[in-house]
Amino acid sequence: MPKKSEILEMGEKAQKASLALAKLSSRKKNTILEAIADELEARRNEIQAANKKDVQEGARNGLNAAMLDRLELNDERFSSMVKGILDVIALKDPVGDVISTWVRPNGLEIRKTRVPIGVIGIIFESRPNVTVDAAVLCFKSSNATILRGGKEAIHSNQALARAMQEGGEKKGLPPNAIQLVQTTNRSAVKELVQLEGLVDLVIPRGGESLIRAVVDDAKVPVIKHYKGICHIYVDKEADFPGAVDIIDNAKTQRPGVCNSVEKVLVHEDIAAEFLPMLANRLIAKKVELRGDPAACAHIPEAIPAKPEDWDEEYLDLILTVGVVPSVDAAIEHINRHGSRHSDAILTSREVARKKFLQEVDSATVYVNASTRFTDGNEFGLGAEIGISTDKLHARGPMGLEELTTYKFLVLGTGQVR
């Protein structure tokens, strides 16, 4: 018999662990999480030494400054990572919740009950803290995890995964509940995302190219978002200073994230008055403006937008601005060019607000607020495993509840059909 591959063996072990995890009480899980936090603190020096090795190798291998920064697990990040575990301990455990229950005329009692998903694969890039953040959220929701980080962070990730598993086991973490893929070759990812029947869900976290590669190979369900091309539409009746503040915030507060605004659409009736106000503020904040001909007519500093500008996620201080004749035109544009992530209308008109909320087909639709609020913490979920622009299972920010599924318990007294 040929030797089983590392990945297949991990999948089988994870499935076994997932059945053991499903039996743990919330109290027990919190005790284990405390032990994990303690162990990470106890091994801080050892883990940071492993991280230093990754950073040094990365520098030798020519990683750029931004990548080296993401890789580094400095004191502040380490403490914040451990504090994240304490935050998760405080969150309500969704497993076991009865979602709904009813009794059929024949006396059968049906209980739709929240249960863990099972085995979750997390595929991510260079930030080593994702190893802990993801494993801890999956564990709190009683899921087994198979983690696969970037190869440039392998020493950090090995030290973190070992500390979590060994620390947790002191208080009863089932063996193999948290596993890290040890090989760093690409084929391991492909094998992992094809383990039908063993891996129940894969969540890729990283740039669009990583996610596309995962989706292309996957046979198991994947929840993800490719990118965030977020829009703000300024309606013909809106609070102009408020609108400028919101767009400024959505563009400049943190331009490199998926919920920052990339496109602004303005109603033609207010373009002449509003666009110069907006341009003043954004140019002062060093934002490069690109515009369609109507927008450029009111913003002398704007560069003419190319057709592809409407479909590009800049993740930078660049904004494309267009003029539309109506809220309907804005909605149509957003449904065609958007990424179904987060889109906003700024308006004081009830009819426009209602239409926009109903017809924009995005995970999160805003009225009179910045798109930057699409985030697990900002939504009050406590923590976030990711954001989904998919339509099935979970949409928008995903917290603990989105790491669960349900099963039906049917309680009878001898009923036959």
Added chain:
Amino acid sequence: MPKKSEILEMGEKAQKASLALAKLSSRKKNTILEAIADELEARRNEIQAANKKDVQEGARNGLNAAMLDRLELNDERFSSMVKGILDVIALKDPVGDVISTWVRPNGLEIRKTRVPIGVIGIIFESRPNVTVDAAVLCFKSSNATILRGGKEAIHSNQALARAMQEGGEKKGLPPNAIQLVQTTNRSAVKELVQLEGLVDLVIPRGGESLIRAVVDDAKVPVIKHYKGICHIYVDKEADFPGAVDIIDNAKTQRPGVCNSVEKVLVHEDIAAEFLPMLANRLIAKKVELRGDPAACAHIPEAIPAKPEDWDEEYLDLILTVGVVPSVDAAIEHINRHGSRHSDAILTSREVARKKFLQEVDSATVYVNASTRFTDGNEFGLGAEIGISTDKLHARGPMGLEELTTYKFLVLGTGQVR
């Protein structure tokens, strides 16, 4: 520019239709459903003539009697199909329901709101009534459908789809809300299940080979069940006559369906007393019994089971019986050999019941009832688009609610981050 394929064009039209569907009120949708029912009745002769053509061609092409029977849309089936539409009219529309709502400390109001999924592809085999059942459920939940039936039913399906679309349009059904794939070659299915960004969900309905083919090709999410290997475990303390009734019902009432029982496990303490009682009843009902050595020791008529018997869905009057030492052993067997569809424990012991409900990892887990109740109507969902053994999005019987997803509406007053 090369000509667009039929399927791509259908996908684009369906997406456009789905945006129009999302705007329809429940009242409007019910009026359209009435018009569809009326039109089908008005064209009954025309549709049955098309169906006769399919049946005659099928007979010429050598379809067997069971397949010809499934293909036939006789008077009774036609009436029941139309009555099904009236049943769906009576169902509550889930679209627009607010699932939960909360206000953040900064004043943002978040509303998690039920919305249609968008475009749903339905791939099915020879029963033409599925064309209507599926389209009507998808429409009531404001989804556009692309239907792809078996090639042997193409004339029936064309007549049915045309009647639904044309009848509905009289009352405002958006164009292309209900489309039928016209080509009957296999490559059309492959193209359909790869229309990322246009098709949001595919539901295959049919035998395991059809479903495997769809899953292998799919790039868009698929919800399905491959098969139902349902178990009943008889615990050491159970009502024996009740247990015999339940197993008899689960095996013989309709052996060819996915929720019929295929395997029975019996606790070793009661095997000597219970198995002969069970065998008496089932043999009288012409059930072929296969058993492990311990079961065969108590059932002289049983054939020794082969290892592969434990993983086979018979869909026939065949049952494999085994003896286990404990409820834990039963659970382990079911989690290894089952299909995560429907499994039951028959017991009067609270501890066994609790353990089984928690640890069996199936969509529906029963206590003291027949597995045959896993069904949208029996669950009280009103109608059923299918049964899922997947873990993501929907598990078990899927009704209207499972044809929806959600989006977040966030209502602000100028909040920035």
